[in-house]
Amino acid sequence: MKTTLFLRTLGMSFLSLSLIISSCVKQQNSKEIVPDKKGNAAEGAADVAIMATATIDANTVQQTIQGFGGMSVPIWIGDLTADQRTKAFSAGSGIGMSILRVMVPTTSSQFAAEKPTIDAAKSYGAKVIATAWNAPSSMMDGLYLRASAWGDYAAHLSAYTQAVGGVYALSPWNEPNYMASGWMHASATEIADFVAAQGNNCGAPIMCPEPFNMDQTFINTYLSNATAKSKTLFVSGHIYGKTPYNLGNIGKSVWMTEHYTNSSISGNDWPNAMNAAKEIHDCMTAGWAAYVWWYIRRSYGPIDENSNITKVGYVMAHFARYVRPGYTKIACPGNPTTGVYTSAYKSGSKIVIVAINTNAAVTYQPFTISGITVNSFNRYVTTSSSNMDSSSLGISNNAFGINLPASSITTLVSN
Template identity: 70%
Template sequence: MTKQLFTVKASSALLAFSLFFTACSKNKDVTASQENIPKGTAAVDGATVQQTIQGFGGASIPIWIGDLTSDQRTKAFSTTNGIGMSILRVMVPTSSGQFAAEKPTIDAAKGFGAKVIATAWNAPASMMNGLSLKTTSYADYAAHLSSYNSAVGGVYAISPWNEPNYSASGWMGATATEVANFVAAQGDNCGAPIMAPEPFNMQQSFFNTYLSNATAKAKTSFVCGHIYGATPYNLGSIGKSVWMTEHYTNSSISGNDWGNAMTAAKEIHDCMNAGWAAYVWWYIRRFYGPIDESSNITKLGYVMAQYARYVRPGYTKIACTANPTSGVYVTAYKSGSKVVLVIVNQNSATTYQPFTLSGVTVTGFNRYYTTSTTNLAANSFSVSGGSFGINLEPSSVTTLVSQ
């Protein structure tokens, strides 16, 4: 969507004490606090492998709001001094004279190891009839996309349409059949692997119609779409990785609003739990985004970092009880012997959460957590055997990384 124009639209008391931890430089939670919160065990099964994670990221559109600065690029993509984003989304301009504006941030993102994905909002005007791509311009449009890819030094994937099913958009629209027809005819000539069809609302019928074209499906590297107005859901056995390539939660609320940041945390959880491989925010730098106009990482940015820094591309999601305790949401990942758990605690009280581990061996975790008053606070604790428990800070996001 053109985000300048469109906006999409518990307090429980602690009833008893909580015993926390102290042990030299290591910390271990051993006793449950007695909140009046229904709770259960989060069972992590490392032997049950689910989707491969491609990463977490955001968009930079220089011709609309100016490019990211060098400092902002570091804060976006560094895993040590920033959020740790591993995906950059950019726009394919309609004029080749604007291609070069994309390259500095593209090069910087690649330097941090990020994947770059590019979406076209429109074809050049000469190739369009109103807001539709001329069928006689298919080859010319593919050549335009290929020229962009070459000019910026190559992208990981390219999308020929942005929300083609959003009729109120003012940019190039198409039916799922029309998008599929273009990809079937010219998908090999666009200079980069195809990601498509990128519908608004992650519309299932749009995906299904698009993928019913066997040739287009074969020429599509992965499917992508935007979650505006939809709840994350599993698309079923479509034979393609699923990327959520654009969303924001509220463009009128500061990125430092903690309640809104926690809404985003739960949404990322839901996307991963639905079997999706990637989560991409809208503008990286925007007052309601992960970095503000003063180049500060916002609370939203630190919440994204709880995923992006530690769940890296190529990690696989593994089976885990998604909602073991009222208000607590857990996803689990692994890479080789490393295990990562990301836990969203929506409760306003300290919440004890027990875990069991199977199919993996863990002797301890480094813990990182963000609350309304802390950013990526860190400590560590040991694990003995296949079970442990920790006290989660009230209204927090916690990431556990095995040692």
């Protein structure tokens, strides 16, 4: 009896020990990657191996980036102040916008109103692009430019560019296919005919056709005029009502020259700012060269009416401060992990990675880099409660992983 009891007890002990060992093994195999208190990654080769890696290839070059910017219309909402100009265009202390879009007024007496902000933007190295909503009324029949006034209209545009000290590019029409508007209408063929005949007389290189919803058919029709195409510096358009998409091999760089996400809520609304971040990302992954917001200063814009940079502005800064004109986009998966969106850029031996985490939880994202050697990054993070928080990140063997805070945007700039 004692022998039997002893064996039963011994058997139970072995069973308990087996269960304990099994439990430990199970916990070890189901290990989760947990951020430390600072949000840093628990980094390691084993962890990286089981994650969806974003592989960046610096040797695969895509489009050249021309920049990120916004619009100023002094005759409608007043000019930017000196402080607002610094906050908009300084890459050191501001958003770092490298594009200013302005309106060509219909009367020459209003030309001078544009110049102070144009001069300030240029002093920071920004490109200035100008768009005409309407020709002078004497040149129009209703909302259409008279063909007999083409020469006069080109002279009007040229006079404007001279008055403001020159612009990088000019669009003779704004959303000409938006028939519900109160500004000048035209077909793609009419615009192409005008540019073919008068494009060299407008005082600046032409950007066209700037359609509403980046209408591919409208753009293709315009570009089918070989003479107009040859006089067009780049294709421009707006994405109201349209998700950014690749226009295909059209032989011209594509700039998104106007959009805003929501004019009824504050620029400090974080979900809306994250929508803006995703939209900029989508424009870049569509192969476009530039992203231009609507009003620079507005309650829903990058700078509010109290001259403060908003969350929308900080989100833009994650691109604009560090992805400067002349950088090239390089191969990088746009959506490597559910809810995570990444893009990468380079200039010489420097690379910049922008990662957007739309998930409601911290998400670990591993990366590998080829074609360029990187030893460390400066890291900048913006969340609903922080703006451009900075830290350093060392890496080895061109592979690393980071924890992206919940609902955040992170920019990594190589040293």
